[in-house]
Amino acid sequence: MRKFYISFFAILLSIIMSASVFATSLNDAKKELDEISKNIKETKNELNEVKEEQDNVRKQLDEIEKELEAKEKELATVEKKLAQTQAELDNVRQELAETEEELLKTQERLEQLKTELDEATRKAEEQEQLNAERLRAMYMNSTSSYLKLLLEAKSLNDLLNRIDMIIQMVTYDQQVFDKMVEYRNEVEEKTFACARQEEQITQIKNEIENKKVLLEQKEKEIKDTKNKIKKQKAAIEAAQNEKEALLNQLSEEEAKVRRELEQMEKESKELEKLIKELTKKSQSSNPPNKNGYVWPAPGYTHITSPFGYRVHPITKQYKMHKGIDISGSDISNKPAVAAADGTVILSQYYGTYGYCVIIDHGGGISTLYAHGWSTTVSAGQKVKRGDTVLKIGSTGSSTGPHLHFEVRKNGEPVNPLNYVSP
Structure with a gap:
C-alpha cells in the first residue's frame, strides 16, 4: 500500500508539471503500479482460495451436522429403550420381592401344618389306643354282660339307671370310634396339605431362580446400554468440538476475506480520486x-x-x-x-x-x-x-x-x- 501512495503522488506530480511529460511520467509510474497490480492479483487469487476453502469448510460442517443429527436420533432411541428396560427391571424386582414374600408365608404355613400334623397324629394314636382298650374290654365282657347287668336290677328305678348307664357306655364307645376316624382323616388331610405346600414351595423356588436369572440379564442389558450411550455421547461431543473448531476457522477466514474486500474497495475509491484529478488536469x-x-x-x-x-x-x-x-x-x-x-x-x-x-x-x-x-x-x-x-x-x-x-x-x-x- 505504501508503494501505491508513492506511485499515486508521482502521477499527480507529473500531471502538475506539464502536459509534455504527462505520458512519460505515467509510464514511469506504470512500473510501480504494475508491482501493485501484481500484489492485488495475488490478493485476488488468495481471495479465491479462501472462498474455495470456505466452501470446503461449509461442506464439512454440513456433513458434521448430518452426522450429529443422526447421533442425536440414535441416542434418543437408545435412551428410550433404556427407560423401557429400566421399567421392566423395576417390575422384575417387584415381582421377585413379592415372590420371596409369598415363599416366606408358604414356608410359615408349612411349619404350621407340620405342627398341626404332629398334633393330629398324636391325638389319633391316643384315640386308637383308647379304642383298642375299649374293644378289648368289650371282647372280654361280651354282649351278655349288658343283659346280666339289667337282670340284676333290684328295682324299676335301678333298672332305668342301669339302662341309662348302658346307653352312655355304648354312646361313649361310638364317640371313641368316631373320634378315632376323625383324627385319622385329619392326619390324611394334613399330610396331603403338607405335600401340596412342599410342592408349592418347590415351584416358588424355581420361579425365584428364573426371575433372578432374568434380573441378571436385565441388569447386564442396562449396563451394556449405558456403556453404548456413553460412547455415543462421547462421539457427539467430539463432533460438536470439531464443529466449533471449524466454525472458528471459518470465522477467521471470513474476517480475512472481509479485510481483503475492504482493501479492494479502498483501491476503487483511490481510482475514483485519481480519475477526478487526471480529468481536472486534462x-x-x-x-x-x-x-x-x-x-x-x-x-x-x-x-x-x-x-x-x-x-x-x-x-x-x-x-x-x-x-x-x-x-x-x-x-x-x-x-x-x-x-x-x-x-x-x-x-x-x-x-x-x-x-x-x-x-x-x-x-x-x-x-x-x-x-x-x-x-x-x-x-x-x-x-x-x-x-x-x-x-x-x-x-x-x-x-x-x-x-x-x-x-x-x-x-x-x-x-x-x-x-x-x-
Missing part, C-alpha cells in the same frame, strides 16, 4: 465532446450485468455495480472501442479491473474499459470515436471474457445507458 486542453457516443463493443449487445446494486459473482456481497458488463459467446479478444473522442489518461493493469483504459472526454465525462487481455493505447494518447483501445478478455476480478464499461461524471459512476445504446 480539461484545460480537452474541451467537452460534441460528437456523441458509440457502443463500446461493436457486434455485441448482450448486457449480462446492468448498472446498479447486485450480488457480486465472486465475493457474493450485495454491492454497487458501477458500470455495465457486455458479453457474447465469442467476445474474447474482440476490440473494445472509444465511445467518443478524448484523451487516454490511464492504460495499464489496475487491480480488480485487470487491464484497464480510462479516456477523458472533457466536461468532466470519462469512460472506463476493463478486464481486457491487453490495451492498445497509451496514457496521454489522443483517440477518436470508434478507435480500438482494448482487447476484450477476462483479467482482474472476472468470471469470464466480457467488457466492463463505465461512464463517470466528475469521477462519480453514472448509468452508461444514458450515454450509449446497443
